[in-house]
Amino acid sequence: MKPSNGKPSLWAELYPELGTEPIPTDRCFSPEYFAQERERVFKRVWLKVGRVEEIPEPHDYKVKRVEVANTSLILVRGDDGQIRGFHNVCSHRGNKVVWGDDLCGLRNRARGRAFVCHFHGWAYNLRGELVSVPQAELFFNLDRRANGLTPVATDTWNGFIFINLDPDPRQGLKDYLGGAGERLEGFPFEQMTRVYEYYTVLNCNWKIALDAFSEAYHVATVHAGSFPGVFDAAVKQVRMYGPHHSGAAFQKPAPNPGPVAKLSYRLATSSIAKPGSRSSLPASVNPERDPEFVFDQTGIFPNYLIDVSDGLYFTHQFWPLSIDKTLWEGIQYFPHARTAGERFSQEYGQVLQRNAWLEDTGTMEATQIALSSGVKKVFNFQDGEVMLRHSYKVIEEFISRT
């Protein structure tokens, strides 16, 4: 059955395997459940850890802390241009090799030809090979070839760098992304290099944060300030792709925009609030070219959202730090403005979206505290919360896998 813009039926009828029953809330505050998510979900799937533009040249690297796996990673572009990933742990006595991996890995970029551990000076080249050991003659049959940095499965898709912490991943990245990757194929991600990046630590379970960005039901209330009467409160064009899913958001023309908003929309060539002339959507996104389309969201299981719009995209990522602490990274990607008019319009749209994200994140910590009371045993999801329902089901499937 082909879902259509008109939303003729319930998503529950199109995806009966997801069921309609309420979902237990303890999945967001049970320590046992969190331990299972850590071991059976996050350590077994492909996780996005960066963009190729962050390390554009040979010898560029970044470090990324991955708390959910108690590790830190080095992502480095070698002489050959290839990007490789390593656990940031010295083979000598387990010290962290590259320091400065503060919480948001987005900022921890550098360039070099070797990684030298500050503890005793063991040095590794950009392929992770152990190339220098001070006082090597005092070690006992040290096998250098077996004592390089521990590699982590690393691959790229459309400029997104992914890693898989499973020492023997069951699928390659392309197979893992499957239809979700195909849906976004052809979007010019590489042209959107004007980047606005935010992060914060939210005192809530990672799924509370993810869920709040995965439905359109909240827009009339949560976004009454920044987008009054603008967005359609229904998610459309929902598709499931294995563990991933997509859905699209639509808008009506703003009923009463202020003068600055109005001018910004008119000048826009890329704005969340006004699609424009830098048309960039592949045929698979908004296939019917509905003029009220705003953005198409693809949830890459488990913790990454890619939202593509006409002439820009934005992403959200939710990294569990503990059961009730989440590192959220929200990034907006635009093409570089060519004129002052475009620049102004981009700033207005970008600022307004930041404001909307402040509205979105505003509910999360209160939700966590209220839920932790244990008073409410279930979430009552409506039909439009189908993508949340899907994620909870997929997590269950991963946890029950042997």
Next chain:
Amino acid sequence: MDTSLPREFSELERFIDQWALPAQSERESRRRQTTPREREDFYEAVMPRLEAIIAWLDHFPLDAMPPEAQRLLHLILSLAEIAPTVELYRGSATVPYSFDETRFIAVHGDRQD
């Protein structure tokens, strides 16, 4: 500090000190530090000239603007920053019913426009 603007926009020079800020994080802080009246005063003065300003700025490439053009660009980027407080949030400096924005870390915040 040089606060001069092109002659046709010289009436806006009184806003340069406060609002011609090259980094977004500065513009954000200024929004929070000002009173609703200061923001509205700035908005009411610049908004009617916005189209003319943009038309004038569009004569220059974005990466090679003379200083007075750059000041004018920074001025209207501040307008973009505060316009929602006037047009949408009834004068409130911050977004109503929202997360504490000082906890949002903008990695790009100190980039100079």
